[in-house]
Amino acid sequence: MIGRLNHVAIAVPDLGAATSLYRDTLGAKVSAPVDQPEHGVTTVFIELPNTKIELLGQLGDGSPIARFLERNPDGGIHHICYEVDDILAARDRLTVAGARVLGPGEPRIGAHGKPVLFLHPKDFNGTLVELEQA
């Protein structure tokens, strides 16, 4: 069912410093920052040959990564995103298997303009999993 690893998301306390770290120190190709006010984050993509790293900076007070950054002041890996062909079929298969979908259970449009769902970390080895319809 799951396909490609779409991205690994890393929440960071200082997006400019993290961008410089990946661009200058690690020598990676780095996108310009994009504010995503509807998601409460600013994103920078690190473009690797086979997948992406998504750096997440806090945007605004109600950012969904605010609590994570309180608990992890240096930052840390926030979630991983797997692609699926059919997000509703994936959701139904997972809920039948007992996995919990976060929120109301309906896909919403994610930071890439595609339908996404998040799965409960307790059901996936402490890992917050995003599914994105490819």
Add this chain to the structure above:
Amino acid sequence: MIGRLNHVAIAVPDLGAATSLYRDTLGAKVSAPVDQPEHGVTTVFIELPNTKIELLGQLGDGSPIARFLERNPDGGIHHICYEVDDILAARDRLTVAGARVLGPGEPRIGAHGKPVLFLHPKDFNGTLVELEQA
């Protein structure tokens, strides 16, 4: 400098249950478990079309993931591994930039039979980074 994302490693408390979750619930292609006594872990690889997830189970008492699993009893993302062409050149560039290499600073042979180094999470946004010579 960094190239492909070689793998994302997830430490898990129950490798059999985690393997079943990825194979049966998430429908992914899963390798047989391999004990790596020199690394204190048993590994299972989830083979995605573009990269791998490495499930890490504890092997023996002195496992390097034992403390991580004490702090994260459900498991969690343990590290990410980037490929580099020349691990000694990468190390030298990183140390000049002020990043700390864990351990004695010389590459050792990792779970894939290739030279690897680990970088201090405090220097990489709370993320334990492995570099593997591709």
